[in-house]
Amino acid sequence: MGSYMMKRILVSIPLLLIISFLTFVFMNLSPQDPAEVVLHAQGVPKITDELMTQTKAELGLDKPFIVRYFDWLVACLQLDFGNSYVTGQPVWSLIGPAFLNTLKLTVVSSVVIIILSILLGVVCALREGTIIDQSVRGFSFFLATMPPYWLASLMIWYFAVKLDLLPTNGMDSYKSYILPVAVIAINYAGIYFRVVRSSVLNHLNEDYVLYARACGVPERKITMHILRNSLQVAVSIFCMAIPIILGSTVVIENVFAWPGLGSLSVRSILSRDFPIIQAYVLILAAAFVLFNTLSDIINAAMNPKLRKGL
Amino acid sequence: MIVKKLKIVALMFLVLSMLVACSAHSTNSDSNNKKRGASNNRELVIATTKDINDMNPHLYAGSMPAQGMVYESLVENTKDGIKPLLAESWEISKDGKVYTFHLRKGVKFHDGEPFNAEAVKKNIDAVQNNAEKHAWIKLSTKIVSCNVIDEYTVELVLSEPYYPTLLELSLTRPYVFMSPKDFTNGGTKDGVKGYHGTGPYVLTEHKVDQYATFEANPNYWGGSPKMKKITFKVLPAGETTFLALQKGEVNFVFTDDRGVDSIDIEAMNQLVDSGNYQLVKSEPMNTKMIVANSSKVDSPVSETAVREAIWYAIDRKTISKDILNGTETVANTLFSSNVPYADVDLKKRGYDLEKAKEILEKAGWTLEKGAEVRTKDGKKLAVKLYYDSNSPSQKAEAEFIQSSLKEIGVKLEIIGEESTSIANRRTTGDYDLLFNQTWGLAYDPQSTIAGFTSESAYLHTTSGIAEADELYKKIKEVTGSTDEETRKSLYADILTIVHDEAVFIPITNGRITIVAPKNVKGISFKQTQFELPFEQMDVE
Numbered sequence: 001m002g003s004y005m006m007k008r009i010l011v012s013i014p015l016l017l018i019i020s021f022l023t024f025v026f027m028n029l030s031p032q033d034p035a036e037v038v039l040h041a042q043g044v045p046k047i048t049d050e051l052m053t054q055t056k057a058e059l060g061l062d063k064p065f066i067v068r069y070f071d072w073l074v075a076c077l078q079l080d081f082g083n084s085y086v087t088g089q090p091v092w093s094l095i096g097p098a099f100l101n102t103l104k105l106t107v108v109s110s111v112v113i114i115i116l117s118i119l120l121g122v123v124c125a126l127r128e129g130t131i132i133d134q135s136v137r138g139f140s141f142f143l144a145t146m147p148p149y150w151l152a153s154l155m156i157w158y159f160a161v162k163l164d165l166l167p168t169n170g171m172d173s174y175k176s177y178i179l180p181v182a183v184i185a186i187n188y189a190g191i192y193f194r195v196v197r198s199s200v201l202n203h204l205n206e207d208y209v210l211y212a213r214a215c216g217v218p219e220r221k222i223t224m225h226i227l228r229n230s231l232q233v234a235v236s237i238f239c240m241a242i243p244i245i246l247g248s249t250v251v252i253e254n255v256f257a258w259p260g261l262g263s264l265s266v267r268s269i270l271s272r273d274f275p276i277i278q279a280y281v282l283i284l285a286a287a288f289v290l291f292n293t294l295s296d297i298i299n300a301a302m303n304p305k306l307r308k309g310l
Numbered sequence: 311m312i313v314k315k316l317k318i319v320a321l322m323f324l325v326l327s328m329l330v331a332c333s334a335h336s337t338n339s340d341s342n343n344k345k346r347g348a349s350n351n352r353e354l355v356i357a358t359t360k361d362i363n364d365m366n367p368h369l370y371a372g373s374m375p376a377q378g379m380v381y382e383s384l385v386e387n388t389k390d391g392i393k394p395l396l397a398e399s400w401e402i403s404k405d406g407k408v409y410t411f412h413l414r415k416g417v418k419f420h421d422g423e424p425f426n427a428e429a430v431k432k433n434i435d436a437v438q439n440n441a442e443k444h445a446w447i448k449l450s451t452k453i454v455s456c457n458v459i460d461e462y463t464v465e466l467v468l469s470e471p472y473y474p475t476l477l478e479l480s481l482t483r484p485y486v487f488m489s490p491k492d493f494t495n496g497g498t499k500d501g502v503k504g505y506h507g508t509g510p511y512v513l514t515e516h517k518v519d520q521y522a523t524f525e526a527n528p529n530y531w532g533g534s535p536k537m538k539k540i541t542f543k544v545l546p547a548g549e550t551t552f553l554a555l556q557k558g559e560v561n562f563v564f565t566d567d568r569g570v571d572s573i574d575i576e577a578m579n580q581l582v583d584s585g586n587y588q589l590v591k592s593e594p595m596n597t598k599m600i601v602a603n604s605s606k607v608d609s610p611v612s613e614t615a616v617r618e619a620i621w622y623a624i625d626r627k628t629i630s631k632d633i634l635n636g637t638e639t640v641a642n643t644l645f646s647s648n649v650p651y652a653d654v655d656l657k658k659r660g661y662d663l664e665k666a667k668e669i670l671e672k673a674g675w676t677l678e679k680g681a682e683v684r685t686k687d688g689k690k691l692a693v694k695l696y697y698d699s700n701s702p703s704q705k706a707e708a709e710f711i712q713s714s715l716k717e718i719g720v721k722l723e724i725i726g727e728e729s730t731s732i733a734n735r736r737t738t739g740d741y742d743l744l745f746n747q748t749w750g751l752a753y754d755p756q757s758t759i760a761g762f763t764s765e766s767a768y769l770h771t772t773s774g775i776a777e778a779d780e781l782y783k784k785i786k787e788v789t790g791s792t793d794e795e796t797r798k799s800l801y802a803d804i805l806t807i808v809h810d811e812a813v814f815i816p817i818t819n820g821r822i823t824i825v826a827p828k829n830v831k832g833i834s835f836k837q838t839q840f841e842l843p844f845e846q847m848d849v850e
Contacts, residue, residue, distance in 0.1 A: 040730045043370035046446030046766055047737075054442060086371055087364050088501060094518065153549045161557045168554045169545060170520070257545045259519045267360075267519075270700075272730070 005297055012289045019285040020076070024069050027274050034061050037272045041085040072278075081279040084268075091275045094264065099283065101171060102253070102260030106246050108177055109184040113245075114238055116189040121196025121234075122227065128201060137194075144190025152183045152255040169257040180256045184245060195237050199230035232302050239295030243287040352849055353539040354830070357551045357560040357572050361544050362522045365505040365513065367483045368437050368498040374482050375564075376542060378841025379524055380420075381486035381507035384411055384430070384479050387752050387837040392476045396425065396487065396508065406471025406792045413462040417531045419489035420506040427458040432490045433498075434466070440499035448760055448789065449478040449485070471790050473797065474756040481752060482838050510535045510845035519544055526845075535845035547572040555581055555825070564824040564842065571823060575635040578825055588828045592835040594639065594646040594819035596750040600624075600695065600711075600743050601736070602813050604774030609742045610691050612774050615673035616720075617812035620743075621659045622666035623714045630818050633706045638818035644808060646819050649754045651801035656809045666718045677719045684719035692721040693742040696735060699726030704745050707817065739770035747820065752838040759785055759804060768814075775811040 028034075035055040039047050056062045060071065075082065081091035120140070124133040143151070156179060160168040166175050203209065203226045212222050246261075253262035261280060268276040362376040384397040397411040417425040434456040437444060444450040452468040452475075459465055468475065479485045488498070489506035505513050510532065511524040522542045526535045543560055545551045551572045554560045563572045571578075581587040602611045602620070610616045626640040642659070645652035675684040675691050684691040695711070697704040708724040715722045727735075735741045748758045761767030763782055772778060781804060788800040808814055824842070826833055829850045836843055 036734065037730065040733065041371075044443055044446075045370065046764065048442060048445050048766070051442040051445070088371075098519070149549075153553070156550070156553050157556075161553055164557070168557050168559055169550055170543075170559075254546045255550055257543075257550055259517075259544075263519060263546075 004300055008293050008296055012293050015289055016282075016286060020073060020282055021069065023278050023281045023285075024072065027278060028065060034274065035059065037274070038085045041271050041273060076279075076282065081282075082275040084276055085273045086268075086271050091279050094276060095261070095279050095283070098259060098261045098264040101258065102246060102249055102262065105177070105180060105184075105249055105253075105258060105260060106242060109181045109188075109245055110238070110242050112181055112185045113189045113192060113241065116185060117192040117196050117238075118231075118234070120189065120193040122200055124193070125197045125200035125204065126223070140190035140193065143186045144188075146187075148183055148187050148251050149255050151186065152179070152252060155179055155183060156255070169255075171258055176256075180252050180258060184249070184252055188241060188245065192234075192237065192241060196230070196234050199233045200226060203230045232299060235298050235302070236295040239291045239298070240288075243284065243291050246287055247284050352537050353541070354537060354562045354826075354844070354847075355541045355543055355560040356562040356564070357545040357554060358542050359545070359547050359566065359572060361519050362516065362542055364501075366498055366502050367486045367488060367507070368433075368440065369443065370483065373542070374838075374840035375842060376513075376522065376524070377486070378482050378509075378836070378838070379511040379540065379844060380505060380509045380513055381482075381488060382509050383481065383486045384413075385476050387477060387480040389837065392480060395480075400476075406473075406790075407468045409466040409468070409475060410459070411464050411466070413464065414531060415462055417508050418529060419487075419491075419508055420512045420527065421489050421491055421504065423489045423491055423506070425487065425508050426461050427464045428461075429487060429490055430464045431456045431458050432493070433487045434485065436493065436496075436498040437484045439497050443499070444484055446757070447478050447481070447484070448472065448756075449475055471792055473789055473791060477752070477756060480838075482841055511540060530845075532845070536848040537844050540844055545572070548574075552577045552581075555587070556584070558586075561587075561827045562825065565822045566840075571637075573825070575637055578823065581825055586828055587825050588830075588833075590824040590826065590833045591637075592822040592839070593648055593751075594641075595822055595835075595839040596754070596820045597641050597644060597646060597748045597816050598638065598818050598820055599641070599644065599746055599748070600815040600817065601746045601768065601771050602743050602815060603739060603741050603770050604772065604811065604813050605739060605770045606742065606774070609693065610675075610689075611693055611742045613673060614775070614811055615669050616675070616691070616693075617815065618659065619666040619669045619718060620715065620720070621812050621815045622662045622669070623718050623720070624711055624815065624817065625661045625714060626817055627661065629707055629710060633710060634703060634818060637823065638820055641816035641819045644805065644814045644816055645748065645754050645758075649751065651755055651798055652805065654802045654805050656806060659812075663714070663718055670718065670720075675719070682716070682719065683721045690721065691719060692723065694723045694725060696725050696727055696732050696741055696744040698729050698732060698745060700729065701745075708745070733766075736768075736770070737766045741770075743815075750839040752836075755801060755805075756789065759801075760789070762808070771813050772808065775807070775813060777807050777811075781807050 033052070035052045036047060038055055038059065039051060044051070060068065063071070072082070079092060081095070083090055084094055087094070120136055124136055127133050156168050159179060160166045166178055170176055209222060209226065212225065249258070249260060250262035250266060252258065253260045254266060257263070261283070265277065265280045267273075268280070358373065358375075360373060362373040364371045365377060365380065366372060367377050367381045382396050384395060385400070386393045386395040394414075396414055396417065398414050400409060400411045402409055411430075413425070413427060413430065419425060419429075423429070434453070438450065438453055438456075441450055449472060452470060452472045454467045454469050457465050457467065466475075487508060488502065489504070492502045492504040492506055494500055494503060508531070510527050510530045512527050513522065514525045515521075515523040521544065524540045524542075526538045528534045545554060545560065551560065551563060555563065555573070565571050578589055582589050600620075602617045603609060604612055604617075606612055611620075626642075630636065630638055630640050643652070643654075643656050647653045670684055670691070673686075675686045677684045695708055697708045699705070705724075705726060712722045712724055732744055735744060736746070748754050749761075762772045763769060763785055772781060775781070784800050784804050788797055788804065791797050791800065822835060822839055824833060827849075830847055831850055832847045834843055834846060
């Protein structure tokens with residue numbers, strides 16, 4: 001098991017390197033002179049040639065591309081992502097708190113999604129074909145296909161403005177979590193509970209279930225066995241879901257003015273704050289690789305057959 | 311089975327839409343409207359799309375409305391001319407090169423440091439130490455030194471007379487004053503340690519990308535403001551801001567420094583109709599226009615006739631009424647007549663397609679039978695117009711103008727680009743036509759006109775016209791002239807030249823709009839369009 005984990009982790013390192021390089025290349029494909037972008041981002045009203053030269057030298061932009069990439073990479077390894085073009089503050093001091101806020105939202109949402117998915121999935125599978133199963137599936141299908149920003153606006157308007165129960169935006173108290181988490185959960189639980197449901201259904205028809213029933217094992221115990229086996233599939237899917245949610249909070253964060261990574265990245269893109277965008281892409285990529293690896297390891301731990309593959 | 315399911319889904323959708331429709335109808339008659347929007351506790355919460363950012367007033371990243379509350383300049387630009395602010399009085403030497411300021415006594419920075427001649431010198435030196443960043447403001451190139459005469463007297467020595475000196479000293483940045491204790495390495499260009507000005511409001515809390523709170527300065531020399539607390543809350547434009555306004559979590563929005571409103575005119579009207587809000591509009595603040603590249607020899611727009619024809623072919627009334635919903639008014643000249651020195655009698659060119667055709671015909675651009683585009687010596691009358699792809703109104707205007715020009719036989723290609731790349735085109739001269747706007751009341755006409763000779767602004771726009779040399783000579787003269795009458799006549803000449811040459815094709819005059827709680831009184835505007843005098847506001 002230990003060597004499997006080592007291998008799995010080692011494989012992800014070149015992956016991250018490739019991603020970081022591609023990010024850097026794409027950023028530099030922009031037709032604009034980075035020094036000009038910096039000065040525009042700082043709101044300097046008039047850009048002179050001397051100012052451009054001065055800025056280039058300050059930011060090390062006069063060096064060749066590859067040298068800049070390695071400088072950047074080495075700095076990144078020391079968690080130094082450079083300074084924001086707009087404010088001049090270290091990127092980490094901006095991205096750090098934003099990342100924490102997004103993480104809070106993601107964790108709460110993921111927990112709600114996982115609980116909801118398992119609960120609904122198992123209930124629907126055990127009651128397959130009944131009115132409960134059908135209406136849950138129909139309704140979730142309907143909700144999950146609504147665009148999140150629209151659903152969010154609708155919910156803010158109804159619960160915050162009309163009923164005056166919750167705040168419309170921000171991150172002030174536990175109440176602020178309710179609406180954004182609800183929107184995210186509705187969108188994702190609607191998809192993931194189907195995975196749980198079909199997985200449980202598959203296992204319901206397995207021979208070992210029939211055998212256990214024949215042996216007179218109590219139904220509750222059988223259900224527990226089915227759960228354990230069918231959740232294996234779910235685990236890897238949930239692991240992949242977390243970085244997806246992390247990345248897709250952009251829309252939700254913008255609607256709810258949540259001070260997280262999503263809002264920050266959108267603002268940085270609009271003001272062309274390249275160091276922040278680079279760090280954002282890198283963090284998301286790292287999250288994907290990390291959770292992907294994690295899901296493989298968890299699955300391998302639960303199912304020894306998978307360990308031989310690598 | 312599938313049909314049955316579809317029926318269920320359709321039914322659910324119907325129920326939900328009905329629910330939404332019903333409740334949408336009843337918003338206006340909401341019973342708990344009273345507490346919404348209205349502010350009884352002298353507190354305003356403003357929705358802005360951007361964080362206040364680095365408040366260092368000697369750089370350009372910060373929010374101007376916020377900086378305007380915290381920092382003050384020596385003099386103030388008002389409708390009635392330059393008035394004292396931190397300087398109580400001043401004298402200008404006969405040769406126009408030395409300005410002596412007598413400072414207001416007893417003024418303190420927010421951190422308790424005294425505001426005196428020493429502080430003025432340190433601040434002005436800090437700005438001059440970073441001269442490259444301030445190249446746009448001509449005064450920065452004229453200041454030779456700033457000298458302390460006594461504790462409350464300073465003199466500013468210029469290399470040559472420069473009449474807009476007081477105007478430029480009155481701007482929100484860079485010539486405003488912060489406590490020298492905030493300086494790092496004796497200056498401000500490498501960042502500052504705090505944001506202590508002398509203004510009516512003190513920055514008390516700032517959570518990056520969430521909110522910034524300003525509280526009334528109890529020791530303000532002009533008396534502590536009645537509006538006690540102003541919060542800038544960062545909210546995305548559109549639906550979120552509108553909902554927060556409806557609920558009363560924010561109660562104030564106004565046009566930002568890019569001329570963009572957080573909510574559209576329909577939402578503003580809806581808020582006003584709810585009875586909790588009022589809408590206040592400023593005088594014309596700037597002019598939105600199309601700039602023509604007169605120096606691009608191979609382009610048809612280098613011909614005066616073509617530029618004039620385009621001018622005649624734009625239906626400004628429809629643009630103002632239908633595209634901009636009446637938020638902006640028709641502009642017929644580069645500067646509206648309330649701009650200093652701009653009340654000049656210029657030839658009016660209204661919307662007249664026949665006249666436009668006639669001008670083109672006279673200039674030799676003829677329309678062959680069956681052709682859609684005019685030609686001259688085998689060359690087609692085709693031009694490109696660049697607009698800011700982030701501005702829906704510019705795009706709509708561009709499309710509208712495209713269809714008008716088609717009628718007079720001009721092929722207009724419209725291209726949307728990022729504002730930075732448009733700025734780049736303006737600098738390099740790689741354009742036929744592009745959308746732009748004048749700098750605004752406090753900066754017009756002097757800063758915009760100074761831009762006529764600057765490569766990064768309008769050099770390419772103006773350098774192709776016949777009287778270019780004469781124009782530049784007059785621009786140089788006007789800022790150095792010390793006589794008001796000479797200045798008036800020089801400005802009149804300058805404006806007449808660019809008007810007759812039709813290089814700046816005006817479209818509309820932009821205004822600032824404010825949505826504020828109905829019980830707030832004393833809402834007014836400053837000449838510097840991006841700041842509001844919150845200290846003059848109060849509640850009924």
